[in-house]
Every structure is written in C-alpha cells, then in structure tokens.
Amino acid sequence: MRFVETSIAGAFLIETDLIPDNRGAFACAFDEREFTLRGLNTHWKQHNFSQNVRRGTLRGMHFQLPPHEEVKLVWCPRGAIHDVVLDVREASTNRGQWAAFELTADNGRLLYIPAGAAHGFQTLANDTTVSYLVSAHFHPPSARGVRFDDPAFSILWPIRDPILSAKDQGYPRVQF
Numbered sequence: 400m401r402f403v404e405t406s407i408a409g410a411f412l413i414e415t416d417l418i419p420d421n422r423g424a425f426a427c428a429f430d431e432r433e434f435t436l437r438g439l440n441t442h443w444k445q446h447n448f449s450q451n452v453r454r455g456t457l458r459g460m461h462f463q464l465p466p467h468e469e470v471k472l473v474w475c476p477r478g479a480i481h482d483v484v485l486d487v488r489e490a491s492t493n494r495g496q497w498a499a500f501e502l503t504a505d506n507g508r509l510l511y512i513p514a515g516a517a518h519g520f521q522t523l524a525n526d527t528t529v530s531y532l533v534s535a536h537f538h539p540p541s542a543r544g545v546r547f548d549d550p551a552f553s554i555l556w557p558i559r560d561p562i563l564s565a566k567d568q569g570y571p572r573v574q575f
Contacts, residue, residue: 400433402511405498408491409513410484411439412500413472417507426507428474429532439511440470443532451478451522451529457561458529459519460485460545460554460570467541468514470534478527479503480520481557487545487573488515497554517545521556544570 403412415426431441449458460483463469473482482502486493501523502508512518520529544567547554551573 407486407498411511413509415507440534444536445533448530451527454525455558457521460517462517463541467538470514471512472532473510474530475502477504479523482510482520484512485517487517545573546570
C-alpha cells in the first residue's frame, strides 16, 4: 500500500498491491496502522455504495458543513470512475483547486478525501459500483454541494452531457 500525496492538502491517492493468483487477486484496502502512521482517519461511521447503470453518470460535488464534515475513503470495486476532490475549505491555501484520479476495479486504487473537501465522480463504464467509507453520519441540514460545471472551478469531466440527478443539477454556483 502506497500513499501518494495529491495537490489537495490532506487528500491521498492510495495504490494497493494487487496479488494475483489463479482465483483472481487480493489486496489490502485499509490498514489502521498505515493510516494512523500518517495521521489519517481510522474511524468510519458509514459504509456507502452507489450502483450506476450507465456510463457518464455523474454524482457530485458533495460535502457537509462543520461540525458534520466527512472524511471519505473511495474505492471502485466494479467498473471505472473519474473521481474528483475539490477543495472548498475556507482556510485552505488550495481553496478552489481540484484534482482528479481514475479509480477502476483493475487498478485497485482508493482516494482519501479530507474533511471539508467536496467530492464527486463520473462513471467511465456501464455497471459501475462505487464504495466509500465515511467518517460522519449523513446530516441533511449540513449537506451541501456545488455545481459540477461551475466555471469558478473549471473541472474537466471526461464525458460530455452527464447523467445527473435533479439535486446535483440544482446546486448554486460558488462565489469566493
């Protein structure tokens, strides 16, 4: 397991060591000692997943306000996603910046998203499942989002005309 620092403070791309054999492969996706060594969250309140039927499905950009902000550990056990972390933290020197990574069932990568950052993904294949551990319970009054296509961020998405929920389409544009 390798932790690769990203351009967003506190966000890490985690590369697993897939060990193949005649049955398939094995990898460790979470090791409390490794996360603790780096000062990362090791206490998860929820384990969520989303099933996405069609390529081009876009979910995001979501986050929760303090004191209910969430750390997320995202994995794609089936299919492939373009996963984006967007820094919307007021005190961050990275505020307004984003980074994107391809997570697939084949590459076994995970993305660690720090508290206060927004998260979203777009599916790159049909029948994609996304699994994520979350450090805080969902708290509807604290739930927020920003538009996936907000020109303030200019996030590059690989598939035009995404499949979106009405909620994700309705998020406001950000003004810093």
